[in-house]
Amino acid sequence: MRPILIAALLGTSALPALAQEVNIYSHRQPELLKPLTDAFTEATGIAVNTAFVDTGMVERLKAEGDRSPADLIMTVDVARLGEVKEAGVTQPVEDDALEIIPENLRDADNEWFGLTTRARIVYASKDRVADGEVTTYEDLADPKWRGRICTRPFTNDYNVALTAAFLAHHGPEETKAWLEGVKANLAKKPEGNDRAQVKSIWAGECDISLGNTYYMGQMLKDDEQKEWADSVRIVFPTFEDGGTHVNVSGVAMTKSAPNRDAALQLMEFLVSDEAQKIYAETNYEFPVSDHVERSELVASWGEFTSDETPLTEISRLRPKALTLIEEVDFDG
Incomplete structure (x- = not known):
């Protein structure tokens, strides 16, 4: 595991940040991501900026090209994840920490990854x-x-x-x-x-x-x-x-990703037990990690x-x- 993931799993914040910020384009309202991004910033010192892009995500990324400030895309539904991949605005990510995500919930070419399911x-x-x-x-x-x-x-x-x-x-x-x-x-x-x-x-x-x-x-x-x-x-x-x-909410790294190292740290954090619990509870969804318990309300809906x-x-x-x-x- 990379050091930052270990720090996230242990709930420590002793490691220095490798970059100053991560920029996210999101189909989800920023307030739904804020508990996650706040926890990541507290653990790493890396700031996270979230821009809500309700429509035209692909068009915006294509227009910005290599100048795009976006490092990560966070969205819902396999349709939108597939859309950004097919548009050529994402890049593959190879990282051992992300293998905790079941194979059927991530892209075969590692260009997008499911984070929670519904x-x-x-x-x-x-x-x-x-x-x-x-x-x-x-x-x-x-x-x-x-x-x-x-x-x-x-x-x-x-x-x-x-x-x-x-x-x-x-x-x-x-x-x-x-x-x-x-x-x-x-x-x-x-x-x-x-x-x-x-x-x-x-x-x-x-x-x-x-x-x-x-x-x-x-x-x-x-x-x-x-x-x-x-x-x-x-x-x-x-x-x-x-x-x-089931469908997913997921994440993909943009092709430009000006803060790639910091963005990868955030991706690793998103599959940690701490983040999985926060994200799933905030949005009433199911963690992709099998060993993270569902919230009490979600668990009450049945197995x-x-x-x-x-x-x-x-x-x-x-x-x-x-x-x-x-x-x-x-x-x-």
């Missing part, structure tokens, strides 16, 4: 859906759910990734039939975000919806949305021949087995998945 689950009405009534993703196409499912648009990145995972398990014909079946079971046209679907369940408009796990944590801390969250429970469906679909389909395969299949979604006019 499961794509079913929110089910506590009043109208029995325990054990939802078991698999395949089951969502069963006519027993006719008029009972709500979802955000399937052209959204999260649902495209789920469809790509389904495609990896079943191939195009079965995937298209599944999409048609789920569409036939919708209670209303896809719209809104994941939390809006839980609100619809609370309002009695549908009985189940697809969503990411962390939204439960976000709703529970919101005075208005807590009532929505209390009306549902989390169910972890699986693929018939696999586990529960599940993650699907082992490599995210690089899901990224590769996204264009085909999107084509199938559009062929069945899922959101129409």
Whole structure:
């Protein structure tokens, strides 16, 4: 292990910083990263500057080229991680410390790395859906759910990734039939975000919806949305021949990386037990490190087995998945 990772794991700050700063371009709001970056600065003395780049990340990095001040990109969803790699604005990173991340949660060429995971689950009405009534993703196409499912648009990145995972398990014909079946079971046209679907369940408009796990944590801390969250429970469906679909928040080093050594230290810190615990608890997500415990709230949602389909395969299949979604006019 590099010395700075050892220092991070031991909670010490005795080692000198090798650089003065690290600059991050992030799709996540800086306040979500601040507990992490503050802990890193305290341990190393290296300042971290975070710029929130909601849209146009690739275009910005391409325009800046070698002059870009960005060292790291921190983002969510394999789609965005794959996008920055395909655009040629990242570089491979070889480092023993990063091998703690399971192979299926990092790029095969080491150009991006998953830091935390979130499961794509079913929110089910506590009043109208029995325990054990939802078991698999395949089951969502069963006519027993006719008029009972709500979802955000399937052209959204999260649902495209789920469809790509389904495609990896079943191939195009079965995937298209599944999409048609789920569409036939919708209670209303896809719209809104994941939390809006839980609100619809609370309002009695549908009985189940697809969503990411962390939204439960976000709703529970919101005075208005807590009532929505209390009306549902989390169910972890699986693929018939696999586990529960997960996606990631992740990190990649930019091609320019003017502060490469310091940026690598931050990447190493991000997979330490301390950082994994902070990041997962702040965002209600699951650590990628198996020996870091989940937060009490996240653990209360139950145990599940993650699907082992490599995210690089899901990224590769996204264009085909999107084509199938559009062929069945899922959101129409």
